[in-house]
Amino acid sequence: MDPFHELPFPSTELARETARYVRQRADPAIFNHSMRTYLYGRFLGEQRGLRPDRDYDDELLFLGCVLHDVGLTDDGNGDQRFELDGADLAARHLTAHGVPPDRVEVVWDAVALHLCGDIPLRKRPEIALVTTGAGYDLQPDGPPLPPGYADRIHAVLPRLRATVVLHDAVVGQALAKPQKAPPYSMPGELVRQHTGATWPTWEELMRMEPSWGDY
Template identity: 65%
Template sequence: MNDELSLPATELVRRTLAHAKRLLPAALFHHSVRTYLYGRLLGEQRGLRPGRDYDDELLFLGCVLHDCGLSAEGDGDQRFELDGADLAVRFLEGEGVASDRAQVVWDAIALHMDREIAERKRPEIALVALGAGFDLGGGPERLPPGYTDRVHRVLPRLHAAAVLHDSIVRQALENPRKAPPFTMQGELVRQATGGSWPTWEHLARSAGWNDYEGYRP
C-alpha cells in the first residue's frame, strides 16, 4: 500500500492482520481493512489525528477484528458483535496486550453496530463504527476525489454487503439466540424468512406480571 493507504507499522498489527485474514472470507477481510482506512480518514475530517487524539494501533485492531464473530472460530451463542469482541480479547491477551487496551477493542467491536452510542465514546471506538458504516452504506461525508477508487483497487469489494448479510443470517438460522427480536440481526432473519415479531403486549403478557389485566388506555 502507498502512504495514503498505509497501516500502522507494528508487529502486533502484522500478526493481527494475518489472524483476521485466516478467520474471514476475503470479502469481510477487505471490508475490515477498509473500515480502518475510512475510519481514520473520517477522523481526520473531524480534526482527529493518530498519535495525538487517539491510539492508531487500537483503532486498527478494533477495525480489523470487528467482524470476526462471523467466523467459524467466533461463532458462539451471542450476537455476532459480542462473540467477536470476546474472541478479539482472547486473541489480544494471548498476544500479551494489556487488559485495559484489550478492553478498548472489546468496546469498539461490541458497539460498532450502534453508531449513536459508539460516537459518544473515545475515538478508537467511535471511528470503528464510522468506518464500518461508511464502507457499507456510504454517507454524507466528502472524501478526497478518487480516494475510494484507490482503496477499492487495493481492497476489492467482492460483494461485501451481500456476504455480510448472508453470514449474519446463516449464523442466526442455525442459532436463533444470535438474532433476538427487534435487533438488526433479528430483522435480517425476519426479512429472509418472512417471519413476524411478537407485539409489545404479547411480550409483556408472557412475563406473567398481569400488567395488561384490567388496563384501559
C-alpha cells in the same frame, strides 16, 4: 511484497499479526471490509480534526476495525449475537499476545458496540471511528473522499460484494442458532426480512410466561 504497503495502515507487529489472524479466518469480502473500515474511520476522524497518535491511539483503532466482524468467522461463531462473540474472540486474541487489559477493553467495546447506533459515537475515538468507518464502507454517506482515494483502496481491497456477503453471513449464523438474532436487534431484523416472520408486539412479549401480570 506487502500488498497493503501503499495504504496508511499501522506497521506495528501486533497490527500486522492481527491482520494475518483475521485474513486466515474471515471470508475475503469481510476481511477487506474490515481493513477498509480502518481507512474510512481514519479519514472521517481527520474530517473532525482528529490526528492519529495525537488525538487517539492509531494501533487501537486499527485493531478494533480489523477485528470488528470476527464474530462472523467459524472461530467466532458462538451462541451470542455475532458482535458479542466477536468482541470475546478479539479479547482472547489480544490477551494471548500480551496486550494489557485496559487496551483489550477498548477493542472489546469497539467490536461489541459497532451496531449500537449513536451509542459508540459518544465514546472515545478508537471506538467511535470503528462504527463510522464500518458504516461508511457499507454506504458512503458523509464527507466525500479525496479524488481517486476510493479507487486506490479498491485496487488493493476489492469490495467482492461486501454488503451481500455480510448479510448472508449474519443471517446464516442466525438461522442455525436463532438466539444469535433476538427480536428488535439488527441481526433479528435481517432474519425477519429473510424469513418473513413476524415479531411479537410489546404486549405479547410482556404476557409471555413468566409474567408479572401487568396486562
